[in-house]
Amino acid sequence: MIGYIAHKEMREMRRDGRFQVAAGIVMTLLVVSVAIGWEQYVTVSRQHEQARAETREQWLTQGKKNPHSAAHYGVYAFKPKSPLSLVDRGADPYTGVAVWLEAHKQNEFKYKPARDANTLARFGDLTASSVMQLLIPLLIILMSFSAFAGEKEQGTLRLLLSMGVAREKLAIGKALGIAGGLGTLLVPAAVMGSAALMLGSEEGAFSANLPRLAWMTASYLLYFAAFIGLSLTVSAMARTGRLALVCLLGFWIFNGLAAPRLMSDVSRTIYRTPSSFAFAREMESELKKEQSEEALKRKVMAQYKVEKMEDLPVNFQGIALQASEEHGNEVYDRLYGQLWDTFEAQNRLQQQGAVVAPLLAMRSVSMGLSGTDFAQFRDFSVAAEQYRRQLIEVLNDDITKAGKQEGPHLGDERLWAKAPPFVYEAPGVGRVLSQQCWSLSLLAVWATSGAALAGWAATRRLRAE
Amino acid sequence: MISTIVKQEWRLLQADRTLGAVVLLMGLLVGYSLYNGSAWVGFQRETLAGAEAEQSKRLAKLKQDLEDFEAGRKEPKGFQDPRSAGAIGGVTAAPHVAMPPAPLATLAIGQSDLYPYYFKLNPRSKQAILANDEIENPTNLLAGRFDLAFVLIYLFPLLILALGYNMVASEREQGTLLLALSQPVTMGQLVAGKVLLRGGLLLGLVVAFTLAGALVTGVDLGSGTVWLRLGLWIAMMTLYAGFWFGLAVLVNSWQSSSATNALTLAGCWLGLVLVAPSVANLLATSLYPVPSRVEMVQAMRRAGKEAQLKGSTLLAKYMEDHPELMPEGEKTQPDFASITYAVQMEVDKQVQPVLDQFDRQVTRQQEFADRFRFISPAILAQSAMNDLAGTSLGRYQHFSRQVDGFFEEWRAYFLPKIFQKTKLKAADLESFPRYSFREEEDAAITGRVGVVLAGMAAFSSVVLMVGFGRIKSARAAG
Numbered sequence: 001m002i003g004y005i006a007h008k009e010m011r012e013m014r015r016d017g018r019f020q021v022a023a024g025i026v027m028t029l030l031v032v033s034v035a036i037g038w039e040q041y042v043t044v045s046r047q048h049e050q051a052r053a054e055t056r057e058q059w060l061t062q063g064k065k066n067p068h069s070a071a072h073y074g075v076y077a078f079k080p081k082s083p084l085s086l087v088d089r090g091a092d093p094y095t096g097v098a099v100w101l102e103a104h105k106q107n108e109f110k111y112k113p114a115r116d117a118n119t120l121a122r123f124g125d126l127t128a129s130s131v132m133q134l135l136i137p138l139l140i141i142l143m144s145f146s147a148f149a150g151e152k153e154q155g156t157l158r159l160l161l162s163m164g165v166a167r168e169k170l171a172i173g174k175a176l177g178i179a180g181g182l183g184t185l186l187v188p189a190a191v192m193g194s195a196a197l198m199l200g201s202e203e204g205a206f207s208a209n210l211p212r213l214a215w216m217t218a219s220y221l222l223y224f225a226a227f228i229g230l231s232l233t234v235s236a237m238a239r240t241g242r243l244a245l246v247c248l249l250g251f252w253i254f255n256g257l258a259a260p261r262l263m264s265d266v267s268r269t270i271y272r273t274p275s276s277f278a279f280a281r282e283m284e285s286e287l288k289k290e291q292s293e294e295a296l297k298r299k300v301m302a303q304y305k306v307e308k309m310e311d312l313p314v315n316f317q318g319i320a321l322q323a324s325e326e327h328g329n330e331v332y333d334r335l336y337g338q339l340w341d342t343f344e345a346q347n348r349l350q351q352q353g354a355v356v357a358p359l360l361a362m363r364s365v366s367m368g369l370s371g372t373d374f375a376q377f378r379d380f381s382v383a384a385e386q387y388r389r390q391l392i393e394v395l396n397d398d399i400t401k402a403g404k405q406e407g408p409h410l411g412d413e414r415l416w417a418k419a420p421p422f423v424y425e426a427p428g429v430g431r432v433l434s435q436q437c438w439s440l441s442l443l444a445v446w447a448t449s450g451a452a453l454a455g456w457a458a459t460r461r462l463r464a465e
Numbered sequence: 466m467i468s469t470i471v472k473q474e475w476r477l478l479q480a481d482r483t484l485g486a487v488v489l490l491m492g493l494l495v496g497y498s499l500y501n502g503s504a505w506v507g508f509q510r511e512t513l514a515g516a517e518a519e520q521s522k523r524l525a526k527l528k529q530d531l532e533d534f535e536a537g538r539k540e541p542k543g544f545q546d547p548r549s550a551g552a553i554g555g556v557t558a559a560p561h562v563a564m565p566p567a568p569l570a571t572l573a574i575g576q577s578d579l580y581p582y583y584f585k586l587n588p589r590s591k592q593a594i595l596a597n598d599e600i601e602n603p604t605n606l607l608a609g610r611f612d613l614a615f616v617l618i619y620l621f622p623l624l625i626l627a628l629g630y631n632m633v634a635s636e637r638e639q640g641t642l643l644l645a646l647s648q649p650v651t652m653g654q655l656v657a658g659k660v661l662l663r664g665g666l667l668l669g670l671v672v673a674f675t676l677a678g679a680l681v682t683g684v685d686l687g688s689g690t691v692w693l694r695l696g697l698w699i700a701m702m703t704l705y706a707g708f709w710f711g712l713a714v715l716v717n718s719w720q721s722s723s724a725t726n727a728l729t730l731a732g733c734w735l736g737l738v739l740v741a742p743s744v745a746n747l748l749a750t751s752l753y754p755v756p757s758r759v760e761m762v763q764a765m766r767r768a769g770k771e772a773q774l775k776g777s778t779l780l781a782k783y784m785e786d787h788p789e790l791m792p793e794g795e796k797t798q799p800d801f802a803s804i805t806y807a808v809q810m811e812v813d814k815q816v817q818p819v820l821d822q823f824d825r826q827v828t829r830q831q832e833f834a835d836r837f838r839f840i841s842p843a844i845l846a847q848s849a850m851n852d853l854a855g856t857s858l859g860r861y862q863h864f865s866r867q868v869d870g871f872f873e874e875w876r877a878y879f880l881p882k883i884f885q886k887t888k889l890k891a892a893d894l895e896s897f898p899r900y901s902f903r904e905e906e907d908a909a910i911t912g913r914v915g916v917v918l919a920g921m922a923a924f925s926s927v928v929l930m931v932g933f934g935r936i937k938s939a940r941a942a943g
Contacts, residue, residue, distance in 0.1 A: 094603035111758035123742030261611040
């Protein structure tokens with residue numbers, strides 16, 4: 001029986017010109033966006049790979065110079081693009097792509113791609129994720145708003161019920177029909193996306209990203225299920241198809257357009273972001289609280305058990321540089337930590353906003369699994385900063401150990417090579433899932449309550465008038 | 466005749482609950498969005514005031530210190546002589562440059578959360594200007610802001626369509642259309658009356674709400690430029706609303722049911738407001754890709770490397786080129802500040818062509834992308850609103866040019882003093898170059914907005930003309 005109903009729904013959909021057009025457009029957008037995303041990923045990865053090799057080369061061949069000059073010369077770190085960014089570019093356009101790692105300073109990431117774009121970019125990227133988060137729910141609404149309401153209006157519902165069709169079977173059949181219709185669209189798209197991912201990623205990267213892809217598929221299915229359940233509920237409860245459509249479209253606009261902006265305002269009001277002026281002021285005053293050179297000298301002399309600075313077996317300059325470096329590191333850890341915690345608190349609140357708008361949870365999960373959310377940007381920033389500290393310490397140690405010697409102390413390629421190249425590994429899927437647990441559970445709640453509501457509405461509230 | 470229709474329609478609309486709901490919703494949306502915009506502008510003003518206060522305090526202290534040194538009340542000490550031009554021009558007197566919010570900034574947040582609107586000038590390196598950024602959570606940048614421009618571009622058309630989707634269709638369905646047309650009135654007049662009333666009502670409300678909101682949030686209505694901008698804003702809104710009403714008339718002329726009309730119009734809205742801009746963005750970025758910043762960084766490094774390597778020999782070379790800067794009675798005795806500046810200037814000289822080329826490419830890309838604005842009235846509206854509110858890329862570039870100019874001026878003042886190792890006096894403070902933001906000329910804004918208005922006018926007039934042309938010959942019964 002259920003199969004019969006589902007079959008009828010799908011056949012009806014296939015014959016509906018409006019559905020065909022809408023589905024055709026959505027499908028085209030999905031294919032185009034994945035293709036472009038793939039192209040961008042390949043290009044950008046190649047550029048970053050080249051730049052990474054070149055910055056290392058420059059570092060190694062910088063010639064003989066004082067190690068501290070080398071520290072000021074520094075290296076650049078480039079944020080790698082994650083393979084799944086072809087599905088969801090997430091916050092990538094709004095985070096810088098390169099950071100200069102130099103002595104004394106934790107620099108900000110520079111060159112946000114969005115700053116080089118123009119007004120167009122702020123309307124939003126066309127990516128597979130935006131199609132799936134915004135357009136497919138709309139398609140679901142169009143497919144299902146008349147599922148019950150339409151049968152009511154046409155009087156066929158009375159006929160169906162009089163034939164003894166169980167209401168729950170009717171509901172399940174309708175849901176399966178819609179899901180089936182959606183499946184004819186999404187399965188080819190998913191296969192194509194996976195193929196693009198496989199072709200685009202380096203060896204091993206694809207299998208490493210498979211768990212992320214699987215979780216992502218599962219969460220999008222939950223998101224779609226929530227919309228199917230919700231649409232069927234409204235369709236069963238509304239007197240007319242038109243009323244059902246208006247209610248569902250209203251919810252769609254709230255979910256897709258208003259809620260993300262509203263929740264970002266709310267989160268900003270509750271967890272205030274400092275201005276960069278205030279942040280820089282605080283940084284400056286904290287950095288000034290360094291211990292005096294005199295105090296450090298006394299400490300070092302006590303440590304080496306000497307009475308006079310001249311008797312030190314090591315070069316004090318290196319020790320002083322490293323001490324100031326460590327004070328700075330402590331300040332950077334604290335202040336950037338606070339700032340980034342604020343961002344994460346804002347993001348968490350936005351995830352929790354999914355109580356009223358499932359898109360907020362979906363967006364967060366999708367960005368997280370694509371590796372394009374703020375948390376993973378932070379992870380990379382921290383790794384780059386750790387590398388900077390390691391690099392500078394190697395150089396300062398060298399200055400310290402040089403002791404006293406005639407003439408200027410110069411480092412050469414041997415010293416530069418002592419600092420290993422910067423290697424970054426993206427966090428595993430487990431970490432992402434733990435960051436996204438709120439969103440994932442809310443998505444699950446939406447899907448199950450959508451199904452439960454649809455079942456309840458179909459059995460208790462569905463009346464043939 | 467039309468006035469009679471308007472009166473009749475007014476009675477009908479009053480009896481309908483939709484109108485009340487639309488007015489209430491619009492009031493809430495406009496109110497909230499203006500509150501949001503003014504909170505952001507308030508935050509910007511507060512930050513700028515803080516920066517200004519910090520700067521005057523810093524300069525006052527510097528003046529006091531210099532006076533104390535001159536009078537021998539205090540001894541100068543430190544890594545760099547605090548009286549040296551290097552220390553003063555580079556650190557203690559380093560000026561803040563700022564672009565204060567424009568008069569209508571509360572109306573559209575636009576790009577103002579993305580581009581820095583102030584920073585402390587680092588006179589050592591020109592490239593440092595590029596590095597300045599306002600702090601913002603990337604997730605928030607991604608979501609965008611709930612400002613008046615958002616309400617007007619995304620939501621206002623929906624209200625128009627809600628009032629207009631069944632203008633003719635419902636009368637046809639109820640059979641009252643035949644009755645109305647049996648009077649001495651043409652279909653064109655009837656529809657014009659309906660559109661005029663609905664359009665006048667909605668626009669009147671939006672304009673009234675906007676003006677009231679603007680007044681409450683402290684827009685100075687006394688100045689000419691504010692009225693010019695408000696006038697253009699209202700003109701733009703009228704054309705934008707005209708476009709959506711035209712679309713409603715056009716769809717009503719197809720003589721399908723009001724349900725079909727609603728779906729068709731919703732589809733148009735989706736296509737023009739959501740899909741077209743992102744497709745346009747995709748086209749622009751794939752046909753005219755922005756050159757890679759990563760490659761620019763590498764090119765800058767390559768160009769700068771030579772200069773870095775040469776280090777202090779550069780200063781000697783510089784002094785050979787500029788003997789007039791040689792400190793009197795001295796052989797070239799390189800000091801820290803002179804070397805830093807000499808190296809940095811050489812780096813700048815090498816890097817500048819790379820930067821210039823990159824900027825040219827970005828500008829060209831942006832110009833190409835600008836053409837894609839004409840794909841959808843929504844993009845045109847956003848672009849005009851950003852320009853009028855002073856939150857567009859155009860105004861930011863205007864600010865950048867001023868900063869570049871001021872950077873050169875500041876450097877021209879301090880560099881000779883740095884190389885000559887001049888010790889500055891308290892009295893010199895008066896002669897430091899001063900920065901103040903010059904607002905964009907009205908003509909520049911009118912020029913940019915004019916193009917957009919023309920495009921919008923083309924959209925609206927075509928749709929309105931075709932719509933009214935077709936509805937004249939529409940049948941009165943289903």
